[in-house]
Amino acid sequence: MTDRNHNADQLYSDAKNGDRRALGRLISLIESGYLFKLNQVKSHPGAQNGPVLVGITGAPGAGKSTLTSQIISSIRSANETVAVIAIDPSSPFTGGAILGDRIRMSEHALDSGVYIRSFATRGKLGGLASAVPEVVKLLSSLLYDFVLIETVGVGQIEVEIVGQADTTVVVVNPGWGDSVQANKAGLMEIADIFVINKSDRPGANETERDLKAMLELSSNLDWIPPICQTVSTEGQGVDTLLEKIKEHRSYLEKTGILQQKLVQRTKNEILSLINERIVLKTNEFVDSKFGNELIDSVIDGNLDVFAASEIVLGEINKVI
Ligand SMILES: Nc1nc2c(ncn2[C@@H]2O[C@H](COP(=O)(O)OP(=O)(O)OP(=O)(O)O)[C@@H](O)[C@H]2O)c(=O)[nH]1
Ligand SMILES: [Mg+2]
Known part of the structure; x- marks a missing residue:
């Protein structure tokens, strides 16, 4: 562990000096469950001096990666810097989406003002949900102006991940029922901005009308929530979207909601660290010889489950 700590500290200082391979390795460490203590973090995501933290979500194939790539270009043209976390739902069999994302994003690969990290989830999304806040904090400490999180808007964990952003952009496509689908997936409530991407296709205005209603x-x-029409493949509408993202950030700052979100996020993080530890200790205890004896006592009728859990809590209290 000491070695790992030392290694992580070294990687972090290299990453601060612009070493992207070191940054990549540090993120892999965090992904594998290593809790890296960012003592030197001064800039929190969502704090007034922290990066603009944007979640981009929507149905599979809605054009999120293409849009993200264009948002990067737009950010860079103002000479600001950006880090991207792409949560890739690619099937373990094809891996096609990863490749696609890499190709689409590859135009930014050599730009030192852009950092892109793609996570292939392959069924271990749960672990990633706790790694993402750490990674976001790490990227924030490296003073990126924007941090973007791209994730497919299906399922609770994806929505949870994107909920860690301060500004959530929901991407839909023109066509009958797309807005209805977004509504069903619970995306209406979390959207701060809507994007109707692929607006080169018929039905964009109707979809906008549906969404408005x-x-x-x-x-x-x-x-x-404002509604932006974009054609990501052409970059059309993307500058306006970036304006809306900045407007939302100002709104969050002015109203104090930004600070509230930071407080809530920090609280959740502390709670989940405590929970993890308690659950671990409880499991250890219940699986021990003494724990097994307790279970037997309950089955034999010598103890009820409430009394048994009181005993377990008492024991955990001593070791926690
Ligand atoms: N016609 C048109 N096609 C687009 C537009 N934006 C993206 N596409 C195409 O839509 C397809 C999917 O785009 P992606 O950017 O991979 O979509 P995604 O939402 O990231 O997909 P997943 O990450 O797999 O869920 C690609 O073939 C894009 O070229 C657009 O504005 N108009
Ligand atoms: Mg994608």
């Missing part, structure tokens, strides 16, 4: 029903907020 749904938003009127649901929103009672002072931030009404």
Whole structure:
């Protein structure tokens, strides 16, 4: 462990000096469950001085990676820097999506103001959900102006991951029912900005109308999610989207919501670290000889489950 700590510290200082391979290795360490203590972090995601933290989600194939690549270009043209975390749902059999993402993003590969990390999830999304906040913090400490998280908007964990962003962009496509699908997947509630991508296809205006109607029903907020039409393959509409992202950030800052989100995120992180530790200790105890004896006592009718759990809690209290 000491070796690993030393190694991580060295990697971090190399990463700070712009060594991207070191950064990649550090992220792999975090991904494998290593808790890297970022003592030197001064800039938190979502803090006033921290990067703009944007989640980009939507149905498979909606054009999220193409859009992300264009957002990167738009950010870079203003000379700001950006890190991207792409959570790739690619099947372990084809791996096609990873390749696709790499090709689409490859135009930025040599740009030192851009860092892209693709995670192939392959069924271990759960672990990634706890690694992502750490990785985001790491990237924030490296002073990127923007951190983008791309994830497919299906399933609870993906939505949870994207919920760690301060500004959530939901990508839909023109066509009957797409907005309805987004609604069903729970994406309406989390959207701060809507993008109708592939607006070169028929039906974009109808989809915008549908979305507006749904938003009127649901929103009672002072931030009404704007709707942007984009053609990502051409870069069309992307500058306007970036403007909206910045407007949302200003809104969060002005209203104090940004700070609230940071407080909530920090609280969740502390709670989940404590939970993990308690669950681990509890499992260890229940699996021990004494734990087995307790279970036997309950089965034999000498003890009820409440009394047994009190005893376990008492024991854990001593070791935690
Ligand atoms: N016509 C058109 N095609 C687009 C547009 N944006 C993306 N595409 C195409 O849509 C396909 C999917 O794009 P991706 O960017 O891989 O979509 P994604 O949402 O990242 O896909 P997954 O990560 O696999 O869920 C690609 O063939 C893109 O070239 C657009 O604005 N118009
Ligand atoms: Mg993608």
